[in-house]
Amino acid sequence: MKFLRIFGKKTLNPVLWYVNRKSITRAVFVGTFFGLLPIPFHSVFIVMAVLLFEVNLPISLMLAWLSNPLTLVPILYIGFWFGAHIFHVHMINKEMLLGVLHQISRWITHFGHGHIDFSLAKILMTGLVVEAFVFAVILYLSTEIFWRWMVIKNWKSRHHHKKQEEEIL
Numbered sequence: 001m002k003f004l005r006i007f008g009k010k011t012l013n014p015v016l017w018y019v020n021r022k023s024i025t026r027a028v029f030v031g032t033f034f035g036l037l038p039i040p041f042h043s044v045f046i047v048m049a050v051l052l053f054e055v056n057l058p059i060s061l062m063l064a065w066l067s068n069p070l071t072l073v074p075i076l077y078i079g080f081w082f083g084a085h086i087f088h089v090h091m092i093n094k095e096m097l098l099g100v101l102h103q104i105s106r107w108i109t110h111f112g113h114g115h116i117d118f119s120l121a122k123i124l125m126t127g128l129v130v131e132a133f134v135f136a137v138i139l140y141l142s143t144e145i146f147w148r149w150m151v152i153k154n155w156k157s158r159h160h161h162k163k164q165e166e167e168i169l
Contacts (some may be wrong), residue, residue, distance in 0.1 A: 024147070032136040076124070
């Protein structure tokens, strides 16, 4: 993790490495939110958010891998779906989607030169932010519920074993 050096000694803060419910659930939110945004260098944004909110760094960075070549198309499709519903437009067809993706990839490969139809980009970007937020909240709540369920389950198990030991004595 050499890139963490650019953030200095702040990444050595022990709070960023804690494993507790609060740190892990918030790390899931941060990692999922930025991990679902197909933006360049999203790991840098994750580290900045981790430093700001003091959540678990490794969990947040692992979730950066949510957007990868296998998941990119579904992420973009769902983003367009959310955006189309927000702006009350018809869902675009496959040819339009491929055209926008071609415009974006051409713009990136030509270092910012080229044409992008920003009306569709506005729909996509809004949808992607909403999608990232919705899935981050869902995973945050799921992690919170799962963590509490495991704590209760372990407590009941310990309590049950303690009761059995008392009955034996």
